[in-house]
Amino acid sequence: MEKQIIEHALSINRRKFLSRLSLGIGSVALGSLLIPDLFKGGVDEEAIMAGLPHFAPRAKRIIYLFQNGAPSQLDLFDYKPLLQKMQGEDLPASVRMGQRLTGMTADQTKFPLAGTVFQFNQYGQSRAWLSELLPHTAKVVDDICFIKTLYTEAINHDPALTFFQTGAQQGNRPSMGSWLSYGLGSENKNLPAFCVLLSKGKGNGQGVYSKLWSNGFLDSIHQGVQFSSGENPVLYLSDPASMPRDDRRKMLDKIAELNDQSYKEFGDPEIATKIQQYEMAYRMQTIVPEITDTSKEPEDTLKLYGPECLVPGTFAANCLLARKLSESGVRFVQLYHQGWDGHNNLPGEIKGQARDVDQASAGLITDLKQRGLLDETLIIWGGEFGRTNYCQGRLTKDSYGRDHHPRCFTVWMAGGGVRPGVYGETDDFGYNIAKDPVHVHDFHATVLYLMGLDHEKLTFKHQGRRYRLTDVAGKVVNGLIA
């Protein structure tokens, strides 16, 4: 195969270009080699890129296991026995403090407290509380940092998700992965820096949208590329079945030969770039299927992720694929698992959702650890907000629904320079933050810090303004860092 990956003989004078290379700009600082127009933004961006990374990175890569729809922290992580004691009683006004509610429960006359129906226990050295729904996560508790006190301003899915992914509730801003692609590039010249994987549970779902992995005003090379574990892992990657590889090679050689003639005539550098991009496409066709093929994984690795990891499109299969992509140098792998929006029958739905993700999430931690990659890979797990301590709809002995709750919710991180343990406290009602709040902007600032980036310096000038992931706020939370 390697033999086939032969670049086409170009007429470009290589020595000339190579000699210019020595003129300056350390070749390492180039960032993603997939980015032919890295410096297109001009001098401003060039200056920004020259100082990267800003400090020694703790993590090199991120795998973000986004739990789309907002999992209930009260049924998974944030144990509040008081709610069980006060089951059915009205949420005291002194706790609610008139904070705004969504239109779905704003008209309720009562806000009956609903304690979880699930058993909680403490685990590991950190004695972190976890519900019985997460038995596998319980086994790796000491690798995890549970942040109990994330909060956001958004109360609806779309703006809240968009906020988590882009640092703004509205507006076509670049996604977190795009910022990292822009700032750090890819470690693998044949793969995009930012890959996206989707899966769905059976619970009440909220859609995802490609704007979540959009490059916004950054160059579109930084947009998330959707991967899947099926037969066609990347859009348009597969050649027609009737076309053998050597036949594709011959075709590309002809295309290159003709493009080269055109380059000689017009001297437009875009033509030279085009020739290179076709070569890159050819290499992607070879390499991507090798990476996305999980069938050759050893039995004990598959066991870590659970039986579903061989079913394409499941969260477990995506976790395994995420490990392979990350291991191959993809800077940011973004997963979304839909189905956590438990407005009613939450206890019933959350069981299935937790089953979908528990083993594979824990398996990913263990797998990376065994490979010695956990130290340099940051895993993030969480949704766009939390869920209320009071019941939406009818409260019965074994069922309840929970509305959106932005004031406090749990997100966990593992690996990549994170200090394991429990960070922050909520009040006894699980309604407000008692200690150490972490705003979404702080979370972004911290994640960028772990990747060696100063969130105030990673900027891009667009429409006259220098934008950043953290907009105009955010501070690094030192307590989260090992």
Added chain:
Amino acid sequence: MSFRILTILAALVISLCLVASCFHHDKSAPHSDALPDVVSYNFDIRPILSDKCYKCHGPDASHREAGLRLDIADSAYAPLKHLKGAYAIVPGKPGQSELIKRVTSTDITYMMPPPDAHLGMLTDREKKLFEKWIEQGAKYERHWAFTPPVATPAPEVSDKTWPTNEIDRFVLHRMESEGLTPNEPADKERLLKRVCLDLTGLPPSLDMMDRYMADNSANAYEKMVDSLLNTDQYGEKMAMHWLDVARYADSYGYQDDNIRTQWPWRDWVIHAFNKNMPYDQFVSWQIAGDMLPNATKETILATGFFRNHKYTEEGGVVPEEYRVEYLVDKTKTYGKGMLGVTIECAQCHDHKYDPFSQKDYYSLLAFFNNTKEVGYEGDVSVSKPAKMPKLFLDSNDRKNLLSFMYNKDTGTLSVSVMGERDTVRKTYLLKRGRYDMPGDEVQPNALPAVMPFDTVQYPRNRLGLAKWTVSRNNPLTARVFVNQLWQELFGRGIVKTSGDFGMQGELPTHPQLLDWLAVDFMDHGWNVKRLVKQIVLSSTYRQSAKATPEKLSKDPDNAFLSRGPRNRLPAEFIRDLVLSSSGLLVRTIGGPSVKPYQPEGLWEGATSGRGVLATYIQDHHDSLYRRGMYTFIKLTVPPPSMIMFDASNRDQCEVKRLKTNTPLQALIMLNDPTVLEAARVLAERLSLQRTAPNEKITEAFRRIVCRKPAEQELKTLTDYYNQQLEQFTSGKLDAGKTLAEGEYPHEKNVDVNSAAALMKLITVIYNLEESITKT
């Protein structure tokens, strides 16, 4: 091995950057390192002040440091509040000016900009410019873009033969001052392709090529331009850009993202360009067509412009939060698309660079705050094709007044449009931009820094805003549109930042040309076709696109226009080129958007499961072969082959597309069923012709690249064809399977081996860089 390619690629990038950086180390039009004889505030000084100083010493009162403003002379010359006896600027005396002392200091507690502002230091040249400017009296000027354009006569040039019209004299004058000379004219074939793509978005047909090549009359080109301007496809081409400005889409966006009906508005845009509606009228109708004294359904339909943005149908939202969000979007779209200013920056605080206060922002927003629109009409389960206020169009309307509209269906359509309330809704400044934090009440008022809103002439409502916008004295409207049009034809605006004519925007490369064009445009009744014709007839436009190494190094961006435009086609026109060159294109204008081939599972994988767009139900027959602009845009999952070629995702108003060159684009051209089917259909048709292989190859090449192949090209292609034919004939490749692409019926009695070989050959041609490039 592969590393070598990348190294070369990297080196290429770097070498270009190095070349570029020699030229573009500040934001004004490129110039040499020498200081100008007279330092201009507008061109040399304000860009530095704006970029490096205004953040803390500019228009935004709430973030102003030391009480110092550097954007107005009085404040800059005044005694400093915090440093007795010192002045930021002492005209004529750089040595006594605190500004000079600080920008040249290296003491981190004293220097400006301060290190923690992350703005970097001034370059030596910038420092010298400041010194010279202060030495020369530190004269402030009004921002060029906020001063009405004045037409100066086109300058004299030394080469009298080259210019065709005034445009060329402005352009040549600048070229001569930069030591550049124009390219020779483009060859006839390439010029024809260029102008066809620019005026219709479609390549010329074989017949057009033959006719044009045979026409040796002096005005052959002008005749061609006139006939292109009179095709229906001209309106489609012109509408494409406006659909980006207007963030047109076929769904509501946000998470459930259900279907909506805004396409009648899109069809009106096409119609307006085709009948050459004057731009002032075009804009007025879209702003206030419902409020005109003689409003008709057509003028009301035009206001759909302000209803194209996203609408939430998510259960449980706070309606007022979204009603305000919609106003914010309308205001931004108006500001960026029609005025070319970043007014949205003043939503939460005073603008940091431009003279727009937060009060100005809400006073502008107030014009849009009086419609019957509400923030929330219910969730996706009660979703309707339009949201109030609505315009209803029955089949009678469509037969009579709106006869331009696609009229296949007989039912009544509803479209979201603008409509005023009977009583005036009060507007408040929203503190920190928050919908639930109203401050002082404001009155509708257009941006005073741009042009005063004369309430004697203009009512304080959208109709007044429309009149203000298209006033002869408005300094922005004509300039901004002329610039957008220039950008669409040349690939780069005279003002490169076409969405920002403010302090942070780039300066025009040809300020006098821009003003001359804007004034001439207004003087001639805002006549768009006339303007287009004027530009494409210029010698500037008709130059060859060849770039010599010398020109590339002197002017890599072609800012001085010493060569013709050479740009990759926009996403939609790539599709159009593939369909039209293969003969598949269905030329129906307008109507509901269509769903051609798309990779499986994209909508399904990202949906909440609610609404009618949860699954992608692909269309068939004619609907597979419509122009790219009619491909259905579901906001949350826009068509991937378009997005990868840098189409707007229509989430927000966009005035300029990015241009990238990526491996994913290569994969689309190689494997998209649309391209493969087109290659197959054209191959089958050609293989039925009783012509020799090299004639078939030549015809395919002409249809796609729009010129005759050179001898060497024909040889390369013929070799490939023969090799492929041998592979198919010998059974090494499977002709039947190769030809099994697309739903279009196969031709009968086709020799499958030669058809398959031709199909592969045509795929090669589709993948040539020149094919999808305006050359």
